[in-house]
Structure formats: structure tokens, C-alpha cells
Amino acid sequence: MMRSSLSSRKLFLIATVGMLVAALVMGLASVPMAQTTPQVVAYKITGTANLSAPGTEQFWSNIAWDNISLTANIPQAPTSGITHYVLVKAAWNGTDLMILMRWYAPSPAYGAWSAAAGALYPPASGPGLFRLIELTPGTTYYMNTSYSNYYAVVNGVPKSGRLILNYSGITLPTPNGTQIEVLSNGTIILYHSLRPMEDLLYNNGMFYGYYTNSTWYYPDRAAIMWYMGTVIPPTSDCMNIGGKFPGQTFDGFTLKDAGGSLQQQGGAANIWMWVSGATWANKTYDPAFATNLWQNESLTGLPYIDPGNQGFAVPLYTNNTDMYEVDTAGIWYAPVSSSGLNGSLFFVKTGATYSDGYWTVEYVRPLAVPQAYAQWMPNFTVGNTYYVAFAVWQGKLGETLFDKSITSGFLQFTLSTSPPSQTTTTTSTSTNTTTTTPPSTTTSTVSNVTLDVTVVGAVVAIIALVALYVVFRR
Amino acid sequence: MSLRQGGLLKLTMVFLALGSVLQFILQFVASVSFLPIKIPALPLLTRLGEVGIYLSFVSIVTLSFLIWPKVKALLPLGLILMISPVFTIVPDYFASPWWIALEVGVVVLGIVAIVESLLKATPLSLLNLPTFFMVIILMWVALDVDVVHSEALLNYLALFDASVLGFALYTLVWKTKGLRMRRALASYGGAVPALFVFLPLYFVVSGNRFMEIIMNMVMPSVFGIVFSNPYSLPVFVLSLSLALYFIVALALKGNFLASLGYFMIVTTTFLGVNGYHLILYMIYPLVGSVLLNVGDEGASILSKLSKSVQR
Incomplete structure (x- = not known):
């Protein structure tokens, strides 16, 4: 009896010490815990992007849309959170990463200046030049x-x-x-x-x-944020509202943060910002391209010439201190460096179209970045997990700057070495261009492989349970 | 061995409770650390929170091995969790379609574990049906995000409120006959401080628009919940305060397993909105639901059902 009590006490002690030691060793060794499936996957494809007709390339038809919910960045503002979801696809071809975004926008903001770009061009006129x-x-x-x-x-x-x-x-x-x-x-x-x-x-x-009305509104925008901070996983993709720079004194007030700086402590991120009124490469509806602004070095202060009339996405960099433009000109935000970044403004290329009530924007960027950019832009390699967030602005409905629709947090992103599998269902859309008709509907697609492994997972689990119940039925 | 007995089980529960509290502190601290407030001993809290995650991991694995004779579906769930860190040495493991199969398997096993434990629980556990419904819905939401890459936008607060209501009734009804009045009153009285963990926040966000805006970002960041109505924050804080109050009250009344189970559910289930990110977080609310069912003793739903069939 006494021996039994002693052995059970020993067992208890061993279990106590064992559990504590196991937890501490795992903690000290930072044993990685298994993560769930990444929410956004870039599939290996053969082919190249066609930015003059984004989304029409053959390889996209084999990749299912990720339907990503967006929420209001300013919950109390009725103009915030107008876009409820954005559809995303991702692919890579060995040299380039391609991201395709598509979202419902009943009223595209044609002809509205990005205020920062408009400020460079003295004769600029029309909507978007300042904010109401x-x-x-x-x-x-x-x-x-x-x-x-x-x-x-x-x-x-x-x-x-x-x-x-x-x-x-x-x-x-x-x-x-x-x-x-x-x-x-x-x-x-x-x-x-x-x-x-x-x-x-x-x-x-x-x-x-x-405030907007029929003649005063702001450009549409779409942005992709790539987390580059040291704190993993990041818990927030929100940015601070603040001044032009941290500690700015304005009219007797001191503003602690710089507007656009990242809230996530120890965080930093690269942002690719597409703006319909500055980077769209549409000579009719993009006032910056209509006036050949980007070819005008004397206005932009950038030592490069025509980027080939391709659209681009402004590369930005945000950390806990401030928001920067990964460029030497600093058109939208403070330049991240005063030299050595030639070509960076046009490094992320884009193509965009508006049809059937939807914006479609395709981003293309080399997987590897030049050494000079590497501090502010991520290199993409197979086997790594990245954290990505998306944002959309509908300028005609009042969204601009920090008033936008964003993902509620960062999503996991990875490059897959597998090609995309065939999809079993196709995207269905109605074709309407006026704002008075009901919104188009889009269904997400499920690949055959996904369907198969889902069924396999469920079946294996059920078989294991049945076996367990049969063997240990008493 | 009765589930309420056994030193090892008690020890595991203590470690699981400790781990759950510590990992929740990490969740909270990480989310509020960007605010212009000074958090005392931030590095220490962060380190403790990290240890809490691993302590929870070890405790859940141990727990699943200890109580699998009562809830058999917990055994494969515990095994999956135990070997899951090994998969991380396989490059790109999370991008494999087979990883989806594993996630689906976890959810199926978890749901069966909930049903099995519910059938073996007393009829009182039926009051927690809204909670089980919430946990299963969030599992579906997580799979929707992870597998189909489509985010569901539901009224999560309504799910939570229904769950809190059910749990409150469960707490109030549990051992109304078997417990002395003095003990019961002491439990409800002793739990009052727990009410004030989040309740001050309710008054802050109700009367201070700036804090409401800030907390509208913080609370979803901590709990993972997404509000379909941005003005829902005060209701959520109120519900959270009540949930914590009843968790502590139930623990003081003597049902430690169920109170810990509900705490595990409240702190992790809404992380499913973003796909849970970790297999551990996916298993957390499932194990919490099982604990919610095994905390009571008496004639089970299954035995009552079989008796009524025999008649």
C-alpha cells in the first residue's frame, strides 16, 4: 500500500517536471508550431503577364479566386468600408510575381487627380486636388x-x-x-x-x-501590404493617423505619430499602391498620364524618362516611425533615401481595366529586388511564409487616404512550386455598367485537388474514429 | 477513474489553465502594445505568454491521452497535435494539399469529440448548445478561409451573445440542489472582481468616442472577432465581462473543467475568422468544448436516451 502510494507520488512528480521541462525546452528552443494552410498561395505557372489586358492571360483561368473580406478602417465613418470583399489570385513564373485583384466598384472615379501628383502639375484642375x-x-x-x-x-x-x-x-x-x-x-x-x-x-x-458630390471626388486606389517586421506573426495591419512626421507641431498641437506609420510594434511593411488618378496608364481617365506627368522630369524630380507608358504601383515603406516613398523624389510621402534608387518608382508594374462594374488590377514585380531596394521591399523565395494585407478605396463614394476598406488582419502568403489545378466551377458575373443595376455576383472557385483532399481528410478521420470505437468499444 | 479524480488529470488541468491564461495575456499584450500606453514588464509578459503557448500545447496533448477513454475522438486529435511540430521540418509543408486534408481531419475529429462528449454529458450540457454551435460555425469559417480562401462575414456577436447566455444559464443551474447556499453565494460574490476585468472598458468605450474607435481595432485584434456592425463594441465588451464573471463563478462553485473549457473557447474561437493561423489554436476551442461537457457528473444524455428507447 505504502509502495503504491510512493510510486504514484513519483509518477506525479515525474509528470509535473516532465510537462514543465517539455514546455520550457520548447519555449527556449522556439520550436515552431505547425501553422494552418496559407490563405493566399501563388502558383507556379508558365507564361508572362499581359498588363494591357490584365486578368485575361491563360494561366489565370486555372487559378481560383481568393475571396477576401474587407472591413472599415474607420468603423464610425459611413464612407469607410464600402468595398466588402476583394478577389485575389497570385502566380509566379520563376522570375516575376503576379498578383491579380478584382473588386466591385459601381462608380469608378474617372479623371480624379491623386492630390500629390496633381500638386506637381501647376495647370492641374478637376476633382481630387484637395480634400473636403x-x-x-x-x-x-x-x-x-x-x-x-x-x-x-x-x-x-x-x-x-x-x-x-x-x-x-x-x-x-x-x-x-x-x-x-x-x-x-x-x-x-x-x-x-x-x-x-x-x-x-x-x-x-x-x-x-x-465629402463628395458629382463633381468633387477622389481617385480609386488599391494597395497590397507586405509585412517586413521582426515580430512574427503580426497582429495588426492598421496604421497610425497623425501628422506629416512624428512629433509634428501643428497650430499649437503636437502630433505623436506620423500619419501612415505602422501600428504593429516592431513592424514594417512594403506597400504597392495603385491609384487611378496617377498610376493607371490610361490617357483618357488618368489625369497624370493624360498630361504625360511621369515623362516630365522637371516636374517630378525623377531622373528617369517614360517608363514605357505602363502603369505602376507606388512603392511605399512604413514602420513605427513614419510612412516613406521608396524613391528619391517623395511625391506622396517622404523619400526613404536621397539617392541610389533609380527606377524604383516604376519597379512594381501594373495594368488595370474597369468593366462590368469591376476594377481588375494586375501587379507584376520581379521576385528578387535589386540590392539597393532590399531594405524596403521583400525578396520572394519558395519555402517562406509572408504576411500580406489588402486595401481598396472607392474615391467617388468618399474613400481616400486613411478612410478605406481593409483586410481585418494579415493573411499568410506563400509561393507554391505546384502548378494550379483545374477549377471545377467558374466565376459567374453579370454584365452591368450602370450604377442603377444590381451588383454583379461572383462565386469563389474550388479546385479538384482541394475538393479531393477535403474529402480524403474527412474520410480518413471518420475511418480512424470508426476503428477506434470498434476496437475500444468497452 | 472518475474524471474529477486523479492527481495527474488535476495537474494537467492546472497547467492547461496556467498556459491558457498566459497565452491569452500574450494575445492581449501583442495587440495593445502599439497604443500610447506603458505596459509594465512588457518583455516579461511576452516571454511568459510564449511559455504559455507551449505549456498549453503539452497540457492539451497530455489531457487528450488522459481522458480519451471517455471521449475517444480526443486520442487522434491529441496525436495530431503532438506530432504537428514535426511537420514544420518539411519545407513548404503548409502549401501541400495534404495539409488541407489534415485540417479537415482535425475539424471532423473535433466535431465528433464535441458530439461524443455531449452525448456522455448530463442533460444540463444542452444549455451549452449555442456554444458548440458557435465553435463549429467558426471551424467552418476557418476552413472556408484556409481551404476555399473565402471569408465569411457573419454576425459573430450574435453567436457570442447566444453562447454567453447559454453558459450563464448553465452556471446558474449547475448544482442548484447539491451545493450549499453559502457556497453558491460565495461563488457569485467571489466572482465579482472578474466582472471588472473588462467592465470598466465598457464605460470607457460608451462614453469616450476616441477610446471606442481605438478599442474597435484592439478587441478584434485580440479575439479575432469581426463586427458586422461597428457600433457593437460596447455590447461585445459587456458580453465578455459577463462571460468572464460566469467562468470564475462556475470555477468557484466547483466545476473547474467547464469553466476552463469556456475560457479556452472565448479566447480562441474567433481566431477562426482569419483561419486560426496555428493548428494549436484550431484545436483549442474544440478541446474547450469537450471540457465543457465532461465537467459534470450524473446520468448522461445517452443513458437517458437508451432508457427511453427501452421503455
């Missing part, structure tokens, strides 16, 4: 005339004093020269919004969204 912000319903204003050196413009009429915004008792003094328009229903529209101002409005609950 709709303030939260219930926001009021008054003039504080004790600021004798200040003035504001209200409904086109200059008024002396400092314009103070008031929402639920929270007051926000505005900079000198602030211009607002008060609509007949009391809604306040703020003109010529600066990035720090957006941060202040947002943090005081007054940012309701970007």
Missing part, C-alpha cells in the same frame, strides 16, 4: 474674436477671429484661414484639409468622412 471633410453631424462652430490676427472663411465670406468647432462639448480651435461651408441641413464641410487637421478631427470625434 464632412464633420460629424451635430458639430457646430463659433468665432472666437479674441484672436484678432485670425480669420476664417464661412460659406465664402471671410470672418475675423478664430473658428472653433464644437462637438458634444469638445472644442477644437482651427488654424488661421480655415475654410468651411455649412450646408442647409447644418452639416459642416471643411475645405483644404491638411493631414494633421484630419488627425485632430478624428481624435476629437469630428471626422465623419470625406
Whole structure:
């Protein structure tokens, strides 16, 4: 009896120590835990991209769409989260990585300037050149005339004093020269919004969204974010709202973060940003290409010439400090370097079309990046897991800058050495181009192999269970 | 051996509880670390959280071997989890179609384990049907993301609220006769501090628009839940507070297994929205559901069913 008690006590001790040691050893050795299947896979294909007709290449027809849900970046803003999902395919051919994005957009933002590109071109005119912000319903204003050196413009009429915004008792003094328009229903529209101002409005609950009407709107955009940070796995793909640079002092306020800097601690990311009003390569609807902006070195400050009239995606780099442009010009954001990046602006090539109510944008980039870019852009190699996030903006419906539709977190991405298998169902779409018709519907496709292994997994599990129950039925 | 007995089982449960709490701390700390607030002992908490993940891993494997005679489907599930780190030495293992088969197998085994444990549980466990429904739905959502690469957009908060309601009723009804009034009252009273882990957040987000905006990003990042209505955050925080309160109350009442099981479910099940990312996280809510069922003693649903058939 005593011996039995002793041995069970020994067993207990061994189990205790064993479990603790196993956990500690695994922790100290950082034993990798098995992950689930990556959500986005690039398949090995034969062929090359045709950016003049994105998505029509033969190899894409063998790859199923990934249907990726998007959520509002600013949950409270009705203009945020307009695109509910984006369809994605990925492929690689040994030298290039190709990503195809497709999303429903009932009202394409033709002819709207990307504000940063428009700022380079003095005769630029038309929508998108500056931003109009709709303030939260219930926001009021008054003039504080004790600021004798200040003035504001209200409904086109200059008024002396400092314009103070008031929402639920929270007051926000505005900079000198602030211009607002008060609509007949009391809604306040703020003109010529600066990035720090957006941060202040947002943090005081007054940012309701970007205002648009039939003649004033913003370009459509699509972006792919590649995580490059050291903290794995990343938990957030959100960016900070803030000033032009960290610690910027604006009208008496100090803004801690730079707008666009990555929230994920220890995180960094490369972003490929396609903009319909700057990088689309459409001479009719893209004002930057219509005016041959990118060929004009004196305006862009870039020492290269015509990139072959191909579209491109602006390469950006974000970390906990700031958002940068992987370029020496710094057209959209601060340049990441002052030299040594020739050609980087056009390194990620794109082709885009709008038809049947959908935007289709194809991104192509060499798998390997030149040494000079490697600090800010990932190299893609087989066998590694990457983390990717997607974002879409519908400018005509009020989405621009930080007001957008994004994936709720990073998705796992990998290059597969396998070719895509044949799909069993095909994408079905209706063909409508007007905004009054119902939206097109798209179904995701399932490959034969996927279907097979799903069935195999279920069958094997059931067989194992049946065997277990039969053998150990008592 | 009764499930409530056995020193090894108790030890495993203690380690699993410790591991679950530590790994949840890691989930939380990683998500709020970007906020402009100072988290005391951040590196230590991160390291402890990492240890918690491995402690959970070891505990779940051990637990599955200990209670498989009662829930047989747990044995293959534990075996899969145990050998899963070995697969990581195979290059590109996660891109193989066979990995999909493994994930599907895990889900099938998990669902069978839930059904098996439910049938062998007392009828009281039927109150947790909304929870099992939620766990299985999230498994489907995860497979949808991982296999078909399509994300489902559901009203996850409604699933969660139904689950909390069921668990609250389970807690209130459990041992209403067998437990002394003083013990029961002490349990509900002693659990009050747990209510205040998340409840202050409710008042913060209800009255502070800025914090509501921030927490609208933080909470989905911690729990994986996606709100179909962005104004749902206060309701979620309230539900979370109640869930934690009833978890602690049930543990104090004496049903430690079920309370731990529900904690495991609450902290990991919504990670399925993004495909769980780790096989461990996929198995977590499945094992939690089984624990929810094995925490009570008495005539099982199965025996009652067979008796009624015999009549």
C-alpha cells in the first residue's frame, strides 16, 4: 500500500517536471508550431503577364479566386468600408510575381487627380486636388474674436477671429484661414484639409468622412501590404493617423505619430499602391498620364524618362516611425533615401481595366529586388511564409487616404512550386455598367485537388474514429 | 477513474489553465502594445505568454491521452497535435494539399469529440448548445478561409451573445440542489472582481468616442472577432465581462473543467475568422468544448436516451 502510494507520488512528480521541462525546452528552443494552410498561395505557372489586358492571360483561368473580406478602417465613418470583399489570385513564373485583384466598384472615379501628383502639375484642375471633410453631424462652430490676427472663411465670406468647432462639448480651435461651408441641413464641410487637421478631427470625434458630390471626388486606389517586421506573426495591419512626421507641431498641437506609420510594434511593411488618378496608364481617365506627368522630369524630380507608358504601383515603406516613398523624389510621402534608387518608382508594374462594374488590377514585380531596394521591399523565395494585407478605396463614394476598406488582419502568403489545378466551377458575373443595376455576383472557385483532399481528410478521420470505437468499444 | 479524480488529470488541468491564461495575456499584450500606453514588464509578459503557448500545447496533448477513454475522438486529435511540430521540418509543408486534408481531419475529429462528449454529458450540457454551435460555425469559417480562401462575414456577436447566455444559464443551474447556499453565494460574490476585468472598458468605450474607435481595432485584434456592425463594441465588451464573471463563478462553485473549457473557447474561437493561423489554436476551442461537457457528473444524455428507447 505504502509502495503504491510512493510510486504514484513519483509518477506525479515525474509528470509535473516532465510537462514543465517539455514546455520550457520548447519555449527556449522556439520550436515552431505547425501553422494552418496559407490563405493566399501563388502558383507556379508558365507564361508572362499581359498588363494591357490584365486578368485575361491563360494561366489565370486555372487559378481560383481568393475571396477576401474587407472591413472599415474607420468603423464610425459611413464612407469607410464600402468595398466588402476583394478577389485575389497570385502566380509566379520563376522570375516575376503576379498578383491579380478584382473588386466591385459601381462608380469608378474617372479623371480624379491623386492630390500629390496633381500638386506637381501647376495647370492641374478637376476633382481630387484637395480634400473636403464632412464633420460629424451635430458639430457646430463659433468665432472666437479674441484672436484678432485670425480669420476664417464661412460659406465664402471671410470672418475675423478664430473658428472653433464644437462637438458634444469638445472644442477644437482651427488654424488661421480655415475654410468651411455649412450646408442647409447644418452639416459642416471643411475645405483644404491638411493631414494633421484630419488627425485632430478624428481624435476629437469630428471626422465623419470625406465629402463628395458629382463633381468633387477622389481617385480609386488599391494597395497590397507586405509585412517586413521582426515580430512574427503580426497582429495588426492598421496604421497610425497623425501628422506629416512624428512629433509634428501643428497650430499649437503636437502630433505623436506620423500619419501612415505602422501600428504593429516592431513592424514594417512594403506597400504597392495603385491609384487611378496617377498610376493607371490610361490617357483618357488618368489625369497624370493624360498630361504625360511621369515623362516630365522637371516636374517630378525623377531622373528617369517614360517608363514605357505602363502603369505602376507606388512603392511605399512604413514602420513605427513614419510612412516613406521608396524613391528619391517623395511625391506622396517622404523619400526613404536621397539617392541610389533609380527606377524604383516604376519597379512594381501594373495594368488595370474597369468593366462590368469591376476594377481588375494586375501587379507584376520581379521576385528578387535589386540590392539597393532590399531594405524596403521583400525578396520572394519558395519555402517562406509572408504576411500580406489588402486595401481598396472607392474615391467617388468618399474613400481616400486613411478612410478605406481593409483586410481585418494579415493573411499568410506563400509561393507554391505546384502548378494550379483545374477549377471545377467558374466565376459567374453579370454584365452591368450602370450604377442603377444590381451588383454583379461572383462565386469563389474550388479546385479538384482541394475538393479531393477535403474529402480524403474527412474520410480518413471518420475511418480512424470508426476503428477506434470498434476496437475500444468497452 | 472518475474524471474529477486523479492527481495527474488535476495537474494537467492546472497547467492547461496556467498556459491558457498566459497565452491569452500574450494575445492581449501583442495587440495593445502599439497604443500610447506603458505596459509594465512588457518583455516579461511576452516571454511568459510564449511559455504559455507551449505549456498549453503539452497540457492539451497530455489531457487528450488522459481522458480519451471517455471521449475517444480526443486520442487522434491529441496525436495530431503532438506530432504537428514535426511537420514544420518539411519545407513548404503548409502549401501541400495534404495539409488541407489534415485540417479537415482535425475539424471532423473535433466535431465528433464535441458530439461524443455531449452525448456522455448530463442533460444540463444542452444549455451549452449555442456554444458548440458557435465553435463549429467558426471551424467552418476557418476552413472556408484556409481551404476555399473565402471569408465569411457573419454576425459573430450574435453567436457570442447566444453562447454567453447559454453558459450563464448553465452556471446558474449547475448544482442548484447539491451545493450549499453559502457556497453558491460565495461563488457569485467571489466572482465579482472578474466582472471588472473588462467592465470598466465598457464605460470607457460608451462614453469616450476616441477610446471606442481605438478599442474597435484592439478587441478584434485580440479575439479575432469581426463586427458586422461597428457600433457593437460596447455590447461585445459587456458580453465578455459577463462571460468572464460566469467562468470564475462556475470555477468557484466547483466545476473547474467547464469553466476552463469556456475560457479556452472565448479566447480562441474567433481566431477562426482569419483561419486560426496555428493548428494549436484550431484545436483549442474544440478541446474547450469537450471540457465543457465532461465537467459534470450524473446520468448522461445517452443513458437517458437508451432508457427511453427501452421503455
